[in-house]
Amino acid sequence: MEHTKEPWQYLTTHEGRCVVVIDATGRDLFQTLGYSDRSKFMPLANARRIVACVNACAGLSDAVVSHGLVPASRHSTVAHQRDQTLAALESILAVFEYQKEPEKIAAVQQARAAIASAKDQLS
Known part of the structure; x- marks a missing residue:
């Protein structure tokens, strides 16, 4: 079914x-x-x-889900990708943190918001 x-x-x-x-x-x-x-x-x-x-x-098939294979495969991969992306974004933000150009200021604000959102979801 x-x-x-x-x-x-x-x-x-x-x-x-x-x-x-x-x-x-x-x-x-x-x-x-x-x-x-x-x-x-x-x-x-x-x-x-x-x-x-x-x-x-x-x-995912019902068989995969019902046998509990999802957390070990999908979750760990996504969590690892999230952690890598968050670390990369924080590194980039450190380089551009004190830029004065308007487009860079907007990008810094967007990066700060994304980092805060990701960290909020982790807690």
Whole structure:
């Protein structure tokens, strides 16, 4: 049996207490529900994680995913590439940090924002 094609998305309703997960055509796949104030934001967190996992595994067979081969292969490669790219960007930024030309100032600001975003996601 095939699962619904990616990408999946989620939409919130009822102040975040209900989250609808949809496919690329906008068709409802399922809903997550919260039943108390304490679990108000849990449906959103659950839907966000489900959608991220499904989309990250796009193109992989169900057999590969169900046998747990994804973390060892795909995740470590992507993490290594991210770390290399971040290090290279930080090195380039060190060279251009104090440039005065407007186009270089804009590039430095963009590099700082990208580095901050990547480091924020690591923590």
